[in-house]
Amino acid sequence: MKAMAITVRLPGALRDTVGGENKVTARGATLDEVFADIERRHPGFRERVVDDRGQLRTFVNVYIGDTDARSSGGLAAPVPSDAEVMVIPAMAGGRR
Amino acid sequence: MRGTILERIGGTPLVPLRRIGEGLRAEIWAKLEQFNPAGSVKDRPALWMTVAAEEDGRLRGGKVVLDATSGNTGVALAMVGAVLGHPVELVMPDRVSLERKRMAAAFGATILLTDPLEGTDGAIREAQRLAAEHPGRYCYVDQYSNPVNPLAHEMGTGPEIWEQSGGRITHFVAGVGTSGTVVGVSAALRPKGVRIVAAQPAEPFHGIEGWKHMPTAIRPSIWDESAADVHLMIPTEPALEMTRRLAREEGIFTGPSGGAAVLAAMRIAQSEPGVVVVLIADGGERYLSTPLWE
Numbered sequence: 001m002k003a004m005a006i007t008v009r010l011p012g013a014l015r016d017t018v019g020g021e022n023k024v025t026a027r028g029a030t031l032d033e034v035f036a037d038i039e040r041r042h043p044g045f046r047e048r049v050v051d052d053r054g055q056l057r058t059f060v061n062v063y064i065g066d067t068d069a070r071s072s073g074g075l076a077a078p079v080p081s082d083a084e085v086m087v088i089p090a091m092a093g094g095r096r
Numbered sequence: 097m098r099g100t101i102l103e104r105i106g107g108t109p110l111v112p113l114r115r116i117g118e119g120l121r122a123e124i125w126a127k128l129e130q131f132n133p134a135g136s137v138k139d140r141p142a143l144w145m146t147v148a149a150e151e152d153g154r155l156r157g158g159k160v161v162l163d164a165t166s167g168n169t170g171v172a173l174a175m176v177g178a179v180l181g182h183p184v185e186l187v188m189p190d191r192v193s194l195e196r197k198r199m200a201a202a203f204g205a206t207i208l209l210t211d212p213l214e215g216t217d218g219a220i221r222e223a224q225r226l227a228a229e230h231p232g233r234y235c236y237v238d239q240y241s242n243p244v245n246p247l248a249h250e251m252g253t254g255p256e257i258w259e260q261s262g263g264r265i266t267h268f269v270a271g272v273g274t275s276g277t278v279v280g281v282s283a284a285l286r287p288k289g290v291r292i293v294a295a296q297p298a299e300p301f302h303g304i305e306g307w308k309h310m311p312t313a314i315r316p317s318i319w320d321e322s323a324a325d326v327h328l329m330i331p332t333e334p335a336l337e338m339t340r341r342l343a344r345e346e347g348i349f350t351g352p353s354g355g356a357a358v359l360a361a362m363r364i365a366q367s368e369p370g371v372v373v374v375l376i377a378d379g380g381e382r383y384l385s386t387p388l389w390e
Binding site for chain 1: 191212213214215217299300301302303309312332333336352387388390
């Protein structure tokens with residue numbers, strides 16, 4: 001089944017990686033696939049949010065809808081086709 | 097303030113970093129601001145800004161203390177407001193950590209949440225809007241523009257460090273958020289020959305809570321680059337590792353900005369002899385819900 005477009009909202013400090021936009025659309029069934037899709041069109045995005053070990057950077061929080069991606073598998077977290085993904089600095093926003 | 101907990105603001109410990117500082121050219125001493133009553137360096141400007149607003153007449157007749165904050169100033173203003181009998185409203189980015197929201201609420205403050213994607217700058221814009229639209233309701237203390245913020249450090253933190261170090265301090269290191277600490281301590285200690293080191297996050301997208309990447313953030317009007325002799329840019333992940341080392345090797349449980357400041361102090365202590373004093377802004381407890389301690 002082909003994944004639908006997902007909206008990814010970005011903080012001001014990451015918008016330079018996607019041409020200044022505050023949100024981008026991407027496809028993917030997991031967070032890793034969504035980030036890989038953004039990386040294909042905007043090289044350099046992934047390394048800002050994922051470290052050398054292939055984990056979300058410690059200071060990055062990603063919400064899939066209202067769910068913290070770390071609590072649902074990190075980069076392996078499933079992304080529903082109608083979900084909105086939000087990326088924010090973790091220290092400015094811990095778990096609710 | 098006599099006979100209240102506000103008397104306990106300031107007078108925080110100054111302790112040497114014996115393991116982390118071993119083998120460096122300079123001694124490193126840490127000024128532990130988590131020992132303030134509400135747990136951070138922000139107790140100092142919160143008290144001074146509130147009392148100054150009372151004295152100049154801006155805070156009277158049941159006006160509400162208002163400010164934008166990502167955490168520590170909000171908790172401090174809430175504590176000061178509770179003691180002095182002022183209602184407090186705080187504008188914070190949504191998804192700010194649970195600890196900070198609950199601490200501010202525990203002191204009786206009301207919290208207004210803004211878009212988390214706009215960060216602290218979004219909270220500042222919302223506080224400015226509220227203050228402009230409701231001048232009769234709010235006393236906007238505006239920590240980013242209030243000259244009493246650095247004054248609290250010029251009159252308090254700076255002289256305190258001078259006295260505690262027996263006048264031996266050669267360098268003072270702190271991070272820049274509002275910039276009140278660096279600007280105020282500089283005014284107090286630079287005339288005595290102390291070199292001032294200001295540290296900032298190396299990247300716009302960072303995890304050093306409370307610090308600002310000045311080239312890309314709303315610039316605080318109290319910030320004056322010339323207050324510092326040295327400017328250092330600190331990357332987040334080594335700062336977080338240093339935060340963990342401080343707990344394991346020195347028994348100092350601090351937040352990300354504490355680790356970042358010590359990393360800056362180490363860079364100085366590696367290259368120059370002397371006595372480096374680094375300000376640690378808060379404790380690690382208020383970051384327990386973040387990935388830092390997982």
